[in-house]
Amino acid sequence: MAEMLVLIDHTDGHPRKVSTQMLTAAKRLADAAGDTVAAVWLGEGAADVADTLGAFGAAKIYHWDSADAQGYVTLPQVEALQAALEVSGADTLLFASSNHVKDVAARLAIRADAGVITDVTDLEVVDGALSATKEVFGGDVITKCKVAEGKLAMFGVGANAFVAEESGGGSPEMVALEVSLSESATATKVTSVEKQASADRPDIGEAAIVVSGGRGLGEEAGFKLIEELADVLGAGVGASRAATDAGWYPHRYQIGQTGRTISPTLYLGSGISGAIQHRAGMQTSQNVVAINKDAEAPIFQIADFGVVGDLYQVVPKLVEELKARKG
Amino acid sequence: MKVIVPVKRVPDTAGEKKMDPNDRTLDRDAGEAVLCPVNEFAIEEAVRLKEQQGAEVTVLLVGPENAQPIVRKALSYGLDAAIQVTDDAISGSDALGTARVIAKALEGQEFDLVIFGNQSTDARTCLVPAAVAELLNLPSLTYARHLEVDGDKVVAHREHEEGWDVVETTLPAIVSVVEAINEPRYPSFKGIMAAKSKPLTVSSLADLGVDPEQVGSNAATATMYEFAERPPKEAGTVVEDDGSGAAAAALADWMAEKKFV
Numbered sequence: 341m342a343e344m345l346v347l348i349d350h351t352d353g354h355p356r357k358v359s360t361q362m363l364t365a366a367k368r369l370a371d372a373a374g375d376t377v378a379a380v381w382l383g384e385g386a387a388d389v390a391d392t393l394g395a396f397g398a399a400k401i402y403h404w405d406s407a408d409a410q411g412y413v414t415l416p417q418v419e420a421l422q423a424a425l426e427v428s429g430a431d432t433l434l435f436a437s438s439n440h441v442k443d444v445a446a447r448l449a450i451r452a453d454a455g456v457i458t459d460v461t462d463l464e465v466v467d468g469a470l471s472a473t474k475e476v477f478g479g480d481v482i483t484k485c486k487v488a489e490g491k492l493a494m495f496g497v498g499a500n501a502f503v504a505e506e507s508g509g510g511s512p513e514m515v516a517l518e519v520s521l522s523e524s525a526t527a528t529k530v531t532s533v534e535k536q537a538s539a540d541r542p543d544i545g546e547a548a549i550v551v552s553g554g555r556g557l558g559e560e561a562g563f564k565l566i567e568e569l570a571d572v573l574g575a576g577v578g579a580s581r582a583a584t585d586a587g588w589y590p591h592r593y594q595i596g597q598t599g600r601t602i603s604p605t606l607y608l609g610s611g612i613s614g615a616i617q618h619r620a621g622m623q624t625s626q627n628v629v630a631i632n633k634d635a636e637a638p639i640f641q642i643a644d645f646g647v648v649g650d651l652y653q654v655v656p657k658l659v660e661e662l663k664a665r666k667g
Numbered sequence: 668m669k670v671i672v673p674v675k676r677v678p679d680t681a682g683e684k685k686m687d688p689n690d691r692t693l694d695r696d697a698g699e700a701v702l703c704p705v706n707e708f709a710i711e712e713a714v715r716l717k718e719q720q721g722a723e724v725t726v727l728l729v730g731p732e733n734a735q736p737i738v739r740k741a742l743s744y745g746l747d748a749a750i751q752v753t754d755d756a757i758s759g760s761d762a763l764g765t766a767r768v769i770a771k772a773l774e775g776q777e778f779d780l781v782i783f784g785n786q787s788t789d790a791r792t793c794l795v796p797a798a799v800a801e802l803l804n805l806p807s808l809t810y811a812r813h814l815e816v817d818g819d820k821v822v823a824h825r826e827h828e829e830g831w832d833v834v835e836t837t838l839p840a841i842v843s844v845v846e847a848i849n850e851p852r853y854p855s856f857k858g859i860m861a862a863k864s865k866p867l868t869v870s871s872l873a874d875l876g877v878d879p880e881q882v883g884s885n886a887a888t889a890t891m892y893e894f895a896e897r898p899p900k901e902a903g904t905v906v907e908d909d910g911s912g913a914a915a916a917a918l919a920d921w922m923a924e925k926k927f928v
């Protein structure tokens with residue numbers, strides 16, 4: 341019986357949504373193969389989340405309760421993962437396919453001579469080995485990928501690739517990792533952390549609904565309207581590059597080829613034309629709604645529901661209608 | 668200070684993309700090839716270091732022989748020299764294989780700072796910069812939205828979902844930049860003319876001392892074995908707003924029916 345490792349991505353002591361989604365997928369795959377799932381928690385607070393991770397399928401938690409995990413860049417996490425791989429003997433590791441975690445994966449893959457597949461949207465067993473689905477060229481082409489036999493297989497899982505489901509597991513076994521950091525691991529220090537995101541709006545990477553605005557808003561103040569719509573829906577707020585370039589909204593909310601890639605259940609874009617570089621970041625959304633005054637805008641080609649009209653007329657009415665339906 | 672900027676030749680995103688069914692790689696001759704737009708931010712940052720601190724900047728491209736116009740394009744921003752690594756055996760490399768070639772090429776150079784783009788617009792793995800840093804046992808400050816080099820110290824603002832971390836280390840170091848870092852200028856006419864005569868070194872794997880068994884499709888630890896084009900989306904409902912509010916109501920109904928409210 342082997343273990344499948346899941347690196348838990350967390351913020352402020354809470355696992356991100358992608359982490360419970362990964363655990364759910366790992367549990368399903370491990371059950372089928374007669375394996376078990378072990379979570380890896382790097383940083384303080386493992387005891388507080390043990391039951392949650394157990395409920396989503398972790399039978400064991402390898403943890404390293406050290407502030408160094410976040411106090412230095414990348415390498416402490418790599419070295420703690422090396423320790424986890426060594427004690428578990430795992431040949432599969434799932435991680436969140438988000439920017440900073442990908443760095444950890446890249447360095448670990450070099451050290452462990454592993455194969456890495458990023459931005460995975462599905463995992464299945466094909467001929468006794470894990471096969472990953474990955475979309476390329478902005479979602480135009482859907483591929484299946486494998487890691488070479490005998491290598492540690494590392495899969496970077498995108499947010500919302502899987503639906504998180506509790507599997508009723510009990511308290512996981514807690515295993516503290518012994519990590520002695522190399523000299524290079526503490527060479528790059530985090531001197532401060534700037535958190536700017538609104539605490540009560542979900543991150544666009546994992547939000548079920550994302551509402552976004554583009555050049556059609558005409559001015560920075562237009563985002564107030566987008567935020568109002570988002571808050572009625574409990575949605576995250578995104579933007580096109582035209583809007584971030586104009587300085588109307590910060591770059592980290594940009595959706596598209598050179599911004600974030602999102603797969604929410606609903607994407608609702610207002611005043612966005614749907615340029616190919618924008619679609620590259622959102623066309624895997626399950627449902628797309630577009631509000632645009634130009635009936636010829638390319639975004640309508642991929643919209644499940646489109647409203648041709650002035651967003652300054654349509655969006656305020658939509659907010660009213662949604663509020664009425666919420667009661 | 669010596670700076671190296673690794674740049675990639677990528678298909679134009681707006682152009683046609685075709686997969687080659689024989690070797691399951693992108694048919695790179697199907698559409699137009701360009702300098703990866705993300706690398707323009709890295710080049711701009713390097714040009715600023717050149718202007719402000721007299722940095723000497725070299726571009727490095729791993730790619731086929733016909734990528735040379737892309738190398739010259741990169742030079743046209745006012746950079747000093749170029750290295751192109753070209754070898755048939757590189758074809759089919761995965762991100763880690765590419766990183767091995769880049770790391771070997773860097774090993775043979777003197778440098779204080781290597782400035783990558785955070786991703787390439789075609790592969791988008793974001794793995795190459797950190798993998799190169801690991802191979803060279805160097806610190807990596809990636810996803811920089813702001814960069815400062817002061818003596819042998821480098822400070823970066825590393826963008827993340829909620830804001831950014833301020834991180835610092837000592838040179839030599841590897842950094843990668845996101846598009847928020849600057850607004851790249853256009854190459855000047857003088858720069859374009861000068862690029863034609865800037866020194867360009869073309870190296871093979873043997874020149875770099877790379878074992879061809881270590882790279883290319885045979886050494887790839889991650890491989891794609893099947894692909895399909897995304898099925899076209901069925902046409903959705905489109906309503907026109909006539910000012911009565913009916914369109915917004917219809918959308919709200921649809922959203923309620925789909926349980927989004």
Ligand SMILES: Cc1cc2nc3c(=O)[nH]c(=O)nc-3n(C[C@H](O)[C@H](O)[C@H](O)COP(=O)(O)OP(=O)(O)OC[C@H]3O[C@@H](n4cnc5c(N)ncnc54)[C@H](O)[C@@H]3O)c2cc1C
Pocket residue numbers: 553554555556557579580581582583594595596597598599600610611612613614615616617618621631632633634637649650651652704705
């Ligand atoms: C290398 C590269 C990378 C890029 N990366 C990205 C990326 O990551 N993300 C991204 O988004 N873009 C990216 N772009 C830019 C992309 O090509 C488009 O320029 C951009 O997406 C356009 O943004 P927009 O839709 O907001 O603006 P526009 O294309 O100008 O569209 C505005 C739309 O608003 C509509 N409109 C105007 N007024 C109203 C109104 N009152 N009511 C309703 N509708 C109205 C118009 O009809 C129009 O369709 C990239 C480009 C390049 C070259």
Ligand SMILES: Nc1ncnc2c1ncn2[C@@H]1O[C@H](COP(=O)(O)O)[C@@H](O)[C@H]1O
Pocket residue numbers: 672673674675676703705706727728729730762765769782783784785786787790791792793794795796
């Ligand atoms: N073939 C290549 N030659 C030179 N640099 C590259 C190459 N491939 C990737 N890079 C660099 O690595 C960065 C990240 O690319 P990627 O990991 O493919 O998303 C790019 O922005 C480039 O700076």
